Amino acid sequence: MADSPKYPELGRVVPSAYPSEATRAMLRRRRSTPADLLTGPGPDAPQLQDILTIAARVPDHRRVVPFRFIIFEGDARARFGAVLKEAYLANEPGADEARADCEGNRFLRAPVVVAVISKTNPDHRTPEWEQVLTAGAVCQNMLLAASAYGFAAQWLTEWYAYDDKALAALGLEPGEKVAGYVYIGTAQEGPKERGRPEMSAIISRWGDKK
Numbered sequence: 001m002a003d004s005p006k007y008p009e010l011g012r013v014v015p016s017a018y019p020s021e022a023t024r025a026m027l028r029r030r031r032s033t034p035a036d037l038l039t040g041p042g043p044d045a046p047q048l049q050d051i052l053t054i055a056a057r058v059p060d061h062r063r064v065v066p067f068r069f070i071i072f073e074g075d076a077r078a079r080f081g082a083v084l085k086e087a088y089l090a091n092e093p094g095a096d097e098a099r100a101d102c103e104g105n106r107f108l109r110a111p112v113v114v115a116v117i118s119k120t121n122p123d124h125r126t127p128e129w130e131q132v133l134t135a136g137a138v139c140q141n142m143l144l145a146a147s148a149y150g151f152a153a154q155w156l157t158e159w160y161a162y163d164d165k166a167l168a169a170l171g172l173e174p175g176e177k178v179a180g181y182v183y184i185g186t187a188q189e190g191p192k193e194r195g196r197p198e199m200s201a202i203i204s205r206w207g208d209k210k
C-alpha cells in the first residue's frame with residue numbers, strides 16, 4: 001500500500017527546496033526501462049493515484065491544465081490491443097498474423113499504461129507552445145514518481161500515438177494529442193546506461209567569445 005500522501009492545503013507555505021543526496025543520486029542515474037523488459041507488479045490503486053497526482057503537479061503557466069490521463073489496466077489493455085491490431089492491419093493489409101498479434105499485445109507489456117493527453121487551448125493567453133511543454137513535464141514527473149515508488153517505466157509514443165483509428169478509440173477531442181503512453185511496471189532486468197549529451201556542447205555563457 002502507498003503511504004498516505006500529504007499534499008499541502010491551498011495557500012499553505014511549503015518548503016522552497018528539498019535538499020536530498022538521495023534525490024540527486026536518483027536523478028543522476030535515472031533511466032527508462034524499455035517496455036519489453038517490464039513485467040508486474042505495477043502500482044496499486046492508491047500508488048497510481050499518487051503517481052498521477054504528483055505528475056499533475058507541474059509548472060503550468062496560468063493554470064490551464066492542458067493535459068489529462070487515460071489509464072489502461074487489466075483486460076482494458078487487451079481490449080485496446082484489439083483496436084491496435086485492427087488499426088495495424090488497416091495500415092499494413094499484407095502483414096502476417098504473428099506481427100499483427102504482436103501489435104495487439106503492446107499494452108500487455110506492462111501492468112499499467114497511462115496515456116498522457118495534451119489538450120491545448122489555442123485561444124488562451126498562455127501560448128500553445130507553453131501548454132505543450134507542460135504536458136511533456138507531466139510525463140517526466142510521472143517517470144520520476146513511478147521510480148520513487150520503486151517502479152520502472154518508459155515514455156513511448158510509437159505509431160499508435162499518431163494513428164487516426166487508435167486516437168478515435170481513445171476518444172480524443174479535436175485539438176487533443178497523445179503526449180505519451182507511460183508504461184509502468186517492474187523491471188525484469190536493469191537497463192544499461194545510454195549515451196548522454198556532451199555537456200560542453202550544449203552549455204554556453206552569453207557574452208563569451210566563440
Ligand SMILES: Cc1cc2nc3c(=O)[nH]c(=O)nc-3n(C[C@H](O)[C@H](O)[C@H](O)COP(=O)(O)O)c2cc1C
Pocket residue numbers: 030031032033034154155156157158159179180194
Ligand atoms: C515524446 C517521447 C516519445 C518517445 N517515444 C519513443 C518510442 O516510441 N520508442 C522508443 O523506443 N523510445 C521513445 N522515447 C524515448 C524513451 O522514452 C526513452 O527516453 C529512451 O528509451 C531512453 O531512455 P532514458 O529515458 O533513460 O534516456 C520517447 C521519448 C519521448 C520524450
